[in-house]
Amino acid sequence: MNLPRATAKRAALVLFVLAIMLIQPAQAQTFSVIHSFTGGGDGENPTAGLAMDGAGTFYGTAGVAFKLKNSGNGWALTPLYNFGPNTTGEIVVGPAGGLYGTNPEGGYFGGLCSEYGCGLVFNLQPPSTACASVLCNWNETTLYTFTEYGEAFPNNGIVFDPTGNLYGTTLFNTVFELSPSSGGWTFNIIYSFNGMDGATPYSGLIRDSSGYLYGTTAADGPYGGGTVYRLTRSGSEWTIDLLYAFQDGSDGAGPIGGLVFDNQGNLYGTTTAGGSGGAGTVFKLAPSNGLWTLTTLYSFSGMAGTGSYASLAIDASGNLYGTTYREGANGYGSVFKLTSSGGSWTYTDLHDFTAYDGCYPSGNITLDAQDNLYSTASACGEYQHGVVWEIMQ
Numbered sequence: 245m246n247l248p249r250a251t252a253k254r255a256a257l258v259l260f261v262l263a264i265m266l267i268q269p270a271q272a273q274t275f276s277v278i279h280s281f282t283g284g285g286d287g288e289n290p291t292a293g294l295a296m297d298g299a300g301t302f303y304g305t306a307g308v309a310f311k312l313k314n315s316g317n318g319w320a321l322t323p324l325y326n327f328g329p330n331t332t333g334e335i336v337v338g339p340a341g342g343l344y345g346t347n348p349e350g351g352y353f354g355g356l357c358s359e360y361g362c363g364l365v366f367n368l369q370p371p372s373t374a375c376a377s378v379l380c381n382w383n384e385t386t387l388y389t390f391t392e393y394g395e396a397f398p399n400n401g402i403v404f405d406p407t408g409n410l411y412g413t414t415l416f417n418t419v420f421e422l423s424p425s426s427g428g429w430t431f432n433i434i435y436s437f438n439g440m441d442g443a444t445p446y447s448g449l450i451r452d453s454s455g456y457l458y459g460t461t462a463a464d465g466p467y468g469g470g471t472v473y474r475l476t477r478s479g480s481e482w483t484i485d486l487l488y489a490f491q492d493g494s495d496g497a498g499p500i501g502g503l504v505f506d507n508q509g510n511l512y513g514t515t516t517a518g519g520s521g522g523a524g525t526v527f528k529l530a531p532s533n534g535l536w537t538l539t540t541l542y543s544f545s546g547m548a549g550t551g552s553y554a555s556l557a558i559d560a561s562g563n564l565y566g567t568t569y570r571e572g573a574n575g576y577g578s579v580f581k582l583t584s585s586g587g588s589w590t591y592t593d594l595h596d597f598t599a600y601d602g603c604y605p606s607g608n609i610t611l612d613a614q615d616n617l618y619s620t621a622s623a624c625g626e627y628q629h630g631v632v633w634e635i636m637q
Contacts, residue, residue: 273594273595273635273636273637274635274636275579275594275595275601275633275634275635276633276634276635276636277601277602277625277626277631277632277633277634278312278318278319278618278631278632278633278634279312279319279321279631279632280625280626280627280629280630280631281306281625281627281629281630281631282627282629283627283628283629285308285323285326286306286308286310286321286323287305287306287307287308287310287323287629288306288307288629288630289306289307289622289623289629289630290304290305290306290607290620290621290622290630290632291331291333291606291607291620291622292304292305292332292333292334292335292400292401292606292607292608292620293334293554293555293607293608293609293610293618293619293620294312294607294608294610294618294619294620294632295334295335295336295337295343295610296337296610296612296618297337300314300612300613301313302610302618302632303324303335303337303343304335304607304620304632305327305332305333305334305335305345306332306620306629306630307326307327307328307331307332308323308324308325308326308327309323309324309325309327309332309335309343309345309368309382310322310323310324311324312632319632321632322379323379324343324368324381324382325368325381325382325384326381327347327350328350331347331348331349332345332346332347333345333346333347333348333398333399333400333401334346334400334401334448334607334608335401336401336402336403336404338367338404339404339408340408341369342367342368342369342370343367343368343369343382344365344366344367344368344387344402344404344410345365345366345401345402346363346364346365346366346398346399346400346401346402346412347363347364347365347366347398348360348363348397348398348399348415349361349363350363350364351363351364351386351389351390351391354391357390357391357396362389362390362391362392362396362397363389363390363396363397363398363414364386364387364388364389364390364398365386365387365388365398365402365410365412365422366384366385366386366387367384367385367387368382368383368384368385369382369383369385370382370383371383387422387429388422388429388431390414395414395416395418395420395433396414396415396416397414397415397416398412398413398414398415398420399412399413399414399415399445399446399447399448400412400413400446400447400448400502401448401449401502402448402449403448403449403450403451403457404451405451405455408423408424409421409422409423409424410422411434411449411451411457412448412449413445413446413447413448413449413459414445415444415445415446417436417437417443417444417445418433418435418436418437419433419434419435419436419445419449419457419459419475419482420432420433420434421433421434434475434477434482435475435482435484437461437464439464440464440465440466441461441464441465441471441473441484441486442460442461442463442464442465442470442471442473442486442489443461443462443463443464443465444461444462444463444464444470445459445460445461445462446460446461446462446500446501447459447460447462447499447500447501447502447503447555448502449502450502450503450504450505452505452509455477456474456475456476457474457475458472458473458474458475458487458503458511459472459473459475459502459503460472460473460499460500460501460502460503460513461473461499462498462499462500462516463498465486465489465490466486466489467489467490467491467492468492468497469489469490469491469492469495469496469497469498469515469517469518470489470490470497470498470499470515471486471487471488471489471490471499472486472487472488472499472503472511472513472529472536473485473486473487474487487511487529487536488529488536488538490515490518491518492517492518493518494518494519494520494540494543495515495518495519495525495527495538495540496514496515496516496517496518496519496524496525496527496540496543497515497516497517497518497524498515498516498517498518498524498548499513499514499515499516500514500516500553501513501514501552501553501554501555501556501566501608502555502608503555504555504556504557504558504564505558506558506562507560507562509531510528510529510530510531511528511529511536512526512527512528512529512541512556512558512564513526513527513529513555513556514526514527514551514552514553514554514555514556514566515527515551515552516548516549516551516552516553517548517549518548519540519543519544519551520540520543521543521544521545521546522544522545522546522547522548523543523544523545523546523547523548523549523550523551523571524543524544524548524549524550524551524552525540525541525542525543525544525551526540526541526542526552526556526564526566526582527539527540527541528541541564541582541589542582542589542591544568544571545571546570546571549569549570550568550569550570550571551568551569551571552566552567552568552569553567553569553606554566554567554605554606554607554608554609554619555608556608556609557608557609557610557611557617559611559615560615562584563581563582563583563584564581564582565579565580565581565582565594565609565611565617566579566580566582566609567579567580567605567606567607567609567619568580568605569604569605569606570604572593572596572597573593573596574596574597574598574599576596576597576598576599576602576603576604576624577596577597577602577603577604577605577621578593578594578595578596578597579593579594579595579605579609579617579619579635580592580593580594581594594617594635595633595635597621597624599624600624600625600626601621601624601625601631601633602620602621602623602624602625602630602631602633603621603622603623603624603625604621604622604623604624605619605620605621605622606622607619607620607622614637615637616634616635616636616637617634617635617637618632618633618634618635619632619633620632620633621633
């Protein structure tokens, strides 16, 4: 079964065709490729976005974990750890430093997981002693290895709570918790989806200040179009609330990307299908008196799967930023901005990929302190193995 590799490439769920849309022209942004992957020691085909630490250094995965730093004379990529042929998802900077992430492949290779492995959760730490060479591998620790096919294939990023517990999802319909314990980690499944509440949680989780966990499922639910959910802890148990169930109409369907909050507690996300244009939507979920109301902010035009696969980014003014996978003037994907004014939203195309500067972006966008945009494109570019890009605003 090839599900985990297809998932890492974001290509198994949907058909792709060129989308044509009427949009506003980009304004005063400068797009640059800051690294082109060669397919060698620097990795290849990044499907996830980037994480940024407090010093403005970026980290990501492309088969290898890497660091990308601007020294003032340009950007330099340093490989940190080679995962071999296995794919890796989003990476996060941990609360005590170090990098954490999931790999939907590798680990245990027995039983039904024998082709690619059931997946694992890992931690990377810099060497404890000074490195004598320019290139020096970080130390990898496997926090948990998935061994059962029914709970396998961890996907996308993880999120920490204030006590150091981390949470993530698997493609086989579970939400898990890893808790530090006596120098190791204790694994628990805190929720299993049953279909009526959704299935196939491609996205990772986000957490609010009250400890609730939020995420999306790409399929099933009451109407078959996927769901947005919230998990609440009560003692040692977790319960689920469906905040919205997609109907594959004007509201969209198939939310593969995750969610983001604004400063008023509203949620924002994307779908890969449905909407008035057929290629998915950008949506807002607003809480009011215990209920959540969905508003479609924008609909992509074309066939299912040409729109957005990634989570959105939001700046301090409430502007939203995202990518489309195959939409745009050239059919290679695009970067967009949604601006709110007077209760309506304006869509601006910031960049259309040309293949020479990358194609098929599926990773989240990261904003720096000046609201410049950074992310990856999973393919094309100078060496045909994807790129890291920047948009200066």
